[in-house]
Amino acid sequence: MKIKMNGQTEDIRAVWMEGKTVQMLEQRLLPHKVEIFTARTVDEVCYSIKEMVIRGAPSIGVCAAYGMALAAMSGDDIGQAAEKLKATRPTAYDLFHAIDIMQKAVGDGKDPVQSAEDYANSIAEKCRLIGVHGEPLIPDGGTVLTHCNAGALATLDFGTALAPMREAHNKGKKIFVFADETRPRLQGAALTSFELVQEGIPHAIIADNAAGHFMFRGEIDLCITGADRVTVIGDVANKIGTYEKAVVAHENGIPFYVAIPVSTVDFNLSSGKDIPIEERSQDEVLIINEKPIGPEGASARNPAFDVTPAKFITGFITEIGVLTPNELDKLRMTMGQ
């Protein structure tokens, strides 16, 4: 991704190795300040994951892989390093997967740095291909709506939902993006807008309430979001609000695409209704920029995700091409799962 630093534009990833250090964008300072955080030890890498200097499952996985490489280069105990890194965040599948791959590679006597880079490159390549396959869906002069942040910050590079927009922009298409601010955590305003500013892609932040208005007025050509989990029949769990956007897009005949690597498909799950929805702290709704928005005594409900039934999804933009919800099922058969 392009990032303006010290007066010039650099093409960097969310995290990378430089000599015996792991470098990453200090995401806690975004969108207001661009700074690089340097981890020189496994403990510092653990800190960066735990304290959310870096976030997003794919980015965290790569960061941990580099942490393992750092341990191997420094002659640390690999098993101990793996244990420490696995203890940083409880749920991200990528974290454990990346650490296991590195532990095996080091055990097999492979070069630790090269193994970590191979892992990182495989992650970035999937996103790049999502961009390549999704780009033709965006017409020249077109306007895209996106929700939340499925960008390069979270996925090492390119992003998932943002990859086709980057690719279209880089190919010289004149595109415009509406970025839902995405309450309660405002990832659209903070992170998606940050990435778009950095890339020089024209866009506007909108209140989540305004997306329907612009669809109704014919000002949006297509929608692209990411997903946290996709079932085998194509139901989509994603950031709260995705369902509303998809229903309203459907009502207005606007294509609604979900950009994901194939690994996001849960081949063991059919109906989206079976996906458990995390309810997070009330304070994410009730307090903004350290001040309460409601009266004393008010309470809130705060579901973090919602489920969008497959019938509202036009297609899935993946590293192997654009698939309809029906084709996900065929994919399972092809993959023999």
Added chain:
Amino acid sequence: MKIKMNGQTEDIRAVWMEGKTVQMLEQRLLPHKVEIFTARTVDEVCYSIKEMVIRGAPSIGVCAAYGMALAAMSGDDIGQAAEKLKATRPTAYDLFHAIDIMQKAVGDGKDPVQSAEDYANSIAEKCRLIGVHGEPLIPDGGTVLTHCNAGALATLDFGTALAPMREAHNKGKKIFVFADETRPRLQGAALTSFELVQEGIPHAIIADNAAGHFMFRGEIDLCITGADRVTVIGDVANKIGTYEKAVVAHENGIPFYVAIPVSTVDFNLSSGKDIPIEERSQDEVLIINEKPIGPEGASARNPAFDVTPAKFITGFITEIGVLTPNELDKLRMTMGQ
């Protein structure tokens, strides 16, 4: 409306007369603090309207009527008082209407205070009747979604959308309200939740994004909102986001009601697409509690209202009963307009 002040609960309106003063809730301090603002002169009444101590077209109209009564009691020049009061806010129809009524009443030699009270009572009575007609639509044990604030603060008493909920609660029905926070200006979190806390009506503030999720999960029985303008075929202009909620309610078979006095119907307008939509300052989106939510260089679009086509509206709750969109047209014929 019920308001807790100085340790006890009082039943007050948004504005009232007391001797030679006009008293009102200081709405600029809501939802965090309950205070009464006292205006002793026409100039102080003008200040209260201009500086938004009081807001909402019906409440402003009544406040101006009391200002005219104050002028008459004080022996001020009535024409001059009318001019000053009309110059406070540019667009609210109720303001000019109320001042004209009072100017005529004083000219006809009627008692100014009684005339102002008659006007205020006619406004409050309409809202009370909206509550009476809307209450049977809310089942005991039911959950209602509302958007923005169509409450007593804006309409002198009872509210429009909130009137049926107050009535149901007062009748002993166990109801629960989901209040959309209503970005960008957060009137749902600040004002609707404030009124519901005061009345003791159980409720939760939700991010606007979460409404669809709760509809999909079957946790919402009906939706009630207010409206800024309704066309003769039943298209509704209301706070941005209303359209999305109505479309998603329709998709889930959930009734969607709009609570309005008949005077909100514009009998000269047919299609809602002809209603001009105000775009307000970007900063309402970009800055919350004095801090930016996006990166430097970000811009925003900020439509304040949207249009919901009549096909998504189950009915209009008015002072003369619940009308379908089709019946609005008959109303015009009955009224000979």
